[in-house]
Amino acid sequence: MPRFVIERELGGVKLSEEDLRQGALKSLAVLREMSPGIQWITSFVTDDKVYCIYWADDESAIREHGRLAGIPVDRVAAVRRMLEPAEFE
Secondary structure (H helix, E strand, O other): OOOEEEEEEEEOOOOOHHHHHHHHHHHHHHHHHHOOOEEEEEEEEEOOEEEEEEOOOHHHHHHHHHHHHHOOEEEEEEEEOOOHHHHHH
16 A cells, blocks of 8 residues: 655644644544545654654545544655665665
8 A cells, every 4th residue: 555644734833732632533533434545654743743654545545534534634745665774784
């Protein structure tokens, strides 16, 4: 299944732990409804954005998940190749 990186702008809003928890729970509920065509792998929360890694059938599944979960999807990029340090040692 293809892997995608999703960028979500926070618009200057600082998310509390409870905000993150509620967003994750809503996301998981929508993912259960949409599976098996999409899977959340991990997310990275910075000061002004959230970057998420998903496996999905295609970009439209990513965007539909965001719409249904009420979570912004500002940019989506398909991962073409992964590099790991061990490959080059």
